[in-house]
Amino acid sequence: MANHNFAPETQMMGYGYKPALSEGSVKCPIFQTSTFAFKTAEEGKAFFEMAYGKPGHEGEEMGLIYSRINNPDMEILEERLKLWDSGEAAAAFSSGMSAISTTMMGFLKPGDVLLFSNPIYGGTHKFIHFVLHNWGVIAIGFNAGDCKEDIIKRIEDNNAGDKLRMIYAETPANPTNDLIDIEMCSQIASAYSTADKKVLVAIDNTYMGPLWQHPLKHGADIVLYAATKYIGGHSDLIAGAAVGSKEIIKTIKKHRTVFGTMIDPHTSWLLMRSLETLKIRMEAAATNAEKVANYLIHHPKVEKVYYLGFTPKNNPKQLPVLVRQFLSNGAMLSFDLIGGEKEAFVFLNNLKHIKLAVSLGGTESLAEHPFTMTHADVPTDEKNRLGLTDKMVRLSVGIENWYDIVYDIEQALNEV
Ligand SMILES: *Cc1c(COP(=O)(O)O)cnc(C)c1O
Numbered sequence: 099m100a101n102h103n104f105a106p107e108t109q110m111m112g113y114g115y116k117p118a119l120s121e122g123s124v125k126c127p128i129f130q131t132s133t134f135a136f137k138t139a140e141e142g143k144a145f146f147e148m149a150y151g152k153p154g155h156e157g158e159e160m161g162l163i164y165s166r167i168n169n170p171d172m173e174i175l176e177e178r179l180k181l182w183d184s185g186e187a188a189a190a191f192s193s194g195m196s197a198i199s200t201t202m203m204g205f206l207k208p209g210d211v212l213l214f215s216n217p218i219y220g221g222t223h224k225f226i227h228f229v230l231h232n233w234g235v236i237a238i239g240f241n242a243g244d245c246k247e248d249i250i251k252r253i254e255d256n257n258a259g260d261k262l263r264m265i266y267a268e269t270p271a272n273p274t275n276d277l278i279d280i281e282m283c284s285q286i287a288s289a290y291s292t293a294d295k296k297v298l299v300a301i302d303n304t305y306m307g308p309l310w311q312h313p314l315k316h317g318a319d320i321v322l323y324a325a326t327k328y329i330g331g332h333s334d335l336i337a338g339a340a341v342g343s344k345e346i347i348k349t350i351k352k353h354r355t356v357f358g359t360m361i362d363p364h365t366s367w368l369l370m371r372s373l374e375t376l377k378i379r380m381e382a383a384a385t386n387a388e389k390v391a392n393y394l395i396h397h398p399k400v401e402k403v404y405y406l407g408f409t410p411k412n413n414p415k416q417l418p419v420l421v422r423q424f425l426s427n428g429a430m431l432s433f434d435l436i437g438g439e440k441e442a443f444v445f446l447n448n449l450k451h452i453k454l455a456v457s458l459g460g461t462e463s464l465a466e467h468p469f470t471m472t473h474a475d476v477p478t479d480e481k482n483r484l485g486l487t488d489k490m491v492r493l494s495v496g497i498e499n500w501y502d503i504v505y506d507i508e509q510a511l512n513e514v
Contacts (some may be wrong), residue, residue, distance in 0.1 A: 106181040106308075107377040110370075114177030128367045129170045134162035167355050171366035178373055179329075179339050182308030183321050187347035189340045189354060190366060194304060194324025195221045196359035197338030199229070201320060202264070204353040205298055208234030210263040213253065213286075215278055216241050217271050217484050219302065219324075220475055236261065241484065242269070242276035243413070249286060262290045268302040269311070269423075273432040273468040273492040274485055275404040277416040280423060284317025298346075304328070307459065308341075309380045310426040320346055327459030331372045331379050337365050379461060379497055383429035386463075386503060387495040393504050394433050399441075399511050401489070405431040429495045430458055432468070439488040441514050442467050446491065448510040451502060458494035463503050468492050 104113075115126045136142035141161065148160040149167055162168055172190050180188040191197040202225070206212060214226060216239045226237045238256055240249045253259055265287050269278035280301060287297035300320040301313035307328030313321045323329055325337035338361075340350050354360050361369075391405040404412065407427035409420045435441045445465075446454050452463045456472050466472060469488040473481065481487070495503065 106178075109181050110178055110373040110376065113181065114174040126171065126174055126367065126370060129165075129363050131165065131169075131363070133164050136161075165363065166358055166360055169360075169363050169366070171363040171370070172361050175361070175366040175369050175373075176339075178370065179308070179325075180341050182376075183303075183312050183314050183341045185314055185321065185341035185347075186344045187342065189347050189350050190325070190361040190369070191338035191340070191354065191359050192361055192365075193336045193359075194219075194322070194326055194338040195225070196354075196357070197322050197324075197340050198222055198302065199225050200353050200357050200359045201300060201322060201340050201350055202226075202230060202235075202266075203233075203357070204350050206230065206233075206235045206263055209236075209261060211236045211238060211253075211256075211258040211261040213238050213240060213249070213258075213262060213265045215239070215267040215269070215271065216480065217274065217473065217476065217486065218266075218268050219272065219304075220472055222266075222268075222302070223475070242267075242271035242274070242278050243416070246282050246286065249282075250289075253286075253290070259290050262287075262297050263295065264298045264300060266300045266302070268305070270305055270406060270428070270430075271484075272305060272430070273404065273473070273490065275406055275409075275430070275432065276413065277406075277409065277419045277423070279419045280313050280316035280318050287317075304459070305430055306424065306426075306428055307376070307380050309377060310384075310428055311424055314342070316423060319343070320350075325369055326457065328380055329372060329376065329459075330369060331376065331460060333457060333460035333462065333464075335365050335368050337361055337369055380426075380429070382497040383459075383495050384426045386497065386500040387429040387431055387493075388427065389500040390493065390495055390503055390507065391427075391431050393507065394431075397511060399436055399514055401434040401436050403431060403433045404490075430492070431495065432490050432492045434487060434489045435491065435514060437489055437514070439467070439469065442469075442489055442491050444514045445510050448513040449506055450509065451498070451506045452493075460494065461497050463496035463498060463506075464494045466492050 145161045148155045176188040265283045267278045283299045287299045291297045299318045301318045302322045304324040321341040323339040394400050394403045452465050455464045456466045
């Protein structure tokens with residue numbers, strides 16, 4: 099009993115917070131302050147020396163200075179976030195994009211090669227192709243579904259082996275639910291790492307939340323989240339996170355401090371509240387998604403359903419990755435209607451309960467048209483190659499009564 103390890107869902111209620119430091123308040127207050135008073139000038143000097151990594155303070159704990167550097171809500175949130183992925187440390191951000199961009203800027207320099215998976219989140223795609231491109235970072239894409247040999251050939255054909263610095267992947271891919279093998283990414287990274295250059299593997303794990311896929315366990319170095327999605331879970335905030343080793347997160351936080359991409363105290367507090375129900379929310383959504391997927395697969399107006407639970411049928415080659423890497427079939431699915439944009443729009447315009455909106459991972463179900471909305475910017479030939487058609491609808495299944503969700507889908511399909 100002495101060595102009992104509490105599960106993350108238990109730790110979410112109080113981990114990292116000491117009531118005695120806040121008048122006995124059971125819940126962590128919102129420390130809505132920009133700056134913190136030092137007890138003495140000597141203390142202020144010591145905190146700054148620690149903040150800037152000066153020697154002589156080994157083993158000492160740094161105090162609070164200024165909310166761009168540290169704040170109790172941000173720090174306690176980070177302590178809790180790291181638990182789900184068994185990471186040594188976490189960093190919280192003002193958005194998923196600030197987590198992704200700060201991490202990339204933190205490790206990539208001009209001349210470096212970034213290998214990334216396609217399809218990728220639109221904001222990340224723009225960051226890689228507009229911002230990093232202007233800073234001289236060379237981006238090379240690979241497709242979800244490519245095997246190790248294909249990817250290595252691509253690196254070799256581009257003569258990019260010595261310059262490779264980061265492999266960045268989103269798995270499952272949005273909106274096709276194709277899987278990428280994280281262990282394979284990690285093997286490729288090892289093959290191109292040298293004594294003075296470790297190739298890092300970064301995984302955007304937003305689609306699976308912190309519950310259903312744990313990239314660090316499969317050899318990834320950094321896990322990234324749009325906390326806006328499952329972690330926040332109520333479609334009422336924008337936030338992001340990075341999880342990894344102490345050393346990796348230290349580098350990321352150094353950049354966060356100078357970019358000013360940290361999370362604010364109020365949003366940190368909202369996320370702590372969200373984390374208490376993360377597990378039951380995500381499990382309820384996954385249970386509903388399974389019912390919705392099984393309904394859609396038998397509907398005569400539906401041509402194909404992209405759902406992790408249908409991987410054996412859709413992508414039999416990816417089955418070993420599904421079994422090894424995923425703890426659930428998740429709650430994100432897409433489907434092709436028979437027809438095209440016209441049929442997809444009739445369906446979307448006739449939904450009564452499900453909102454027509456982008457984003458995902460909230461308590462409410464959302465539907466959107468990837469071809470003209472989230473993936474509008476992807477060139478048409480690339481969409482064709484990825485199987486992203488204009489007859490596709492993406493659903494983020496929420497935690498409503500499942501029968502109401504199916505009812506709504508059915509009555510909208512009747513109008514098609
Ligand atoms: C939403 C999303 C992001 C960006 O997150 P923001 O909080 O909107 O900046 C990044 N990656 C994925 C997979 C997302 O779904």
